[in-house]
Amino acid sequence: MLEVNTLRNETDRITTGLAKRYFPDAEIAIADIIALDDRRKDLQTKADALLAERNTLSGEIGQLFKTGKKDEATAKREQVKGLKEEIETLQTEAATVDTDLENALLAVPNVPHGLVVKGHDEKDNEVFKAFAGDLPTLPDGAKPHWELADEYGIFSLELGVRTTGAGFPVFTGQGARLARSLVNLFLDSNTDAGYVEHQLPLLVNEESARATGQLPDKEGQMYHVTGDDLYLIPTSEVPLTNLYRGEIVDKADLPLKLTGYTPCFRREAGSYGAHVRGLNRVHQFDKVEIVELADPATSYERLDAMVAHVGKLLTDLGLPFRILRLCGGDMGFTSAMTYDFEVWSAAQERWLEVSSVSNFETYQSNRLKLRYREDKKTELTHTLNGSALALPRIIAALLENNQTPDGILLPEVLHTYVGKAKLEKI
């Protein structure tokens, strides 16, 4: 969430920024927040004064008892009892104001960066870097990946239905090997680039989900394990970023670079049809994530570096891709700037999102209480993350784009991982 002081001091920047998202009534929301904060300060000032008085009197009571002046002590005790009620009233109201303030802040999305364009939805996104070459053209009879999956024994959605339900693919044989290879390739590339590998919990508590912004905004998108009140992670961003919740790190240690592979779970209820067939959208999928905790002064350089790194992964795989810079309306609630990577799916003849790289500035760290120390002062860090990469659509594009009459050719970087240069029909 945004900081109240930012809302106070940079009201113009924030209202114009939020307008890029078409966030309604920003001025009113900000005015409400500032009024609540004023009220909070006022209550605290009053309550603190009374508490100070109580502490002084209590100290005196102790002295009086010690020196045997019981009568005076008893009189003062009655005096303090009177204060108690007043303090309690103020503190009760303060608690209500705190809750209201928190809720009001949670309702305001992050402010888009100055370079982000105004827009309603995906149609307004900028093509930041178009694909430079020619898109591959497939011979007649080329098949979408869900048909290739059957012919080559890559994965089965039917088996997933049997064990679980729709949207839980079961990778088999060379398909499972391919998936494992991609995970290894991505983790190796990420660690080579300085990201420290982590194996993470797949379930997180409510506090973690709240700190990275999945709650309360996207509650319906997560699987909730009610018996233990835990959530299945929709992305490893959640446990990875929360590793540093509440920490104060040395500025010299920034940026902290983390990576981790996890399955991801998303309910994504209510959408069916051709555009979600096969691996295009599933409830469980594999993803390797990168996270950076950065110095605010250089966080956009880090964002550029992450974009370059993800671009290299896709180049290594030989997949045609383009980079979008999302418009205000299409960005996630918590993001200040987001680049989406899309690979060309030759048989479906459409672009598929495979990575989303974002700078959240202090929006997450404010709730994470994630700070760094500079001289005596502590400041919120910036947090960034990106997929590097999400597997299903990569697999879809690899299968479709590289299909030949003799099999599916694998890019060279995968040969040693998969143990062969092409996939064969079964």
Place this chain on the structure above:
RNA sequence: GGAGACGUGGGUGAGUGGCUGAAACCACCGGUUUGCUAAAUCGACGUACCCUUACCGGGUACCGCGGGUUCGAAUCCCGCCGUCUCCGCCA
């Protein structure tokens, strides 16, 4: 899952109702001293919020988390979470 012990500042570790935001030691930082290093010595050394503000300063809260008792809680009571030990079960 059962029984017991425990949870204090970056670390070790005192503290069982007021003199404790918290001893002492270690680490870290700054100064002095010393050919260098080391040692010695002095000082500073948690976080958040509020007030004041040029600077200085003052107040409140926090001793796992939440509630309660009390004029007053790190200290007493209740609930929760976590750690350790023993038992049971188990990939």
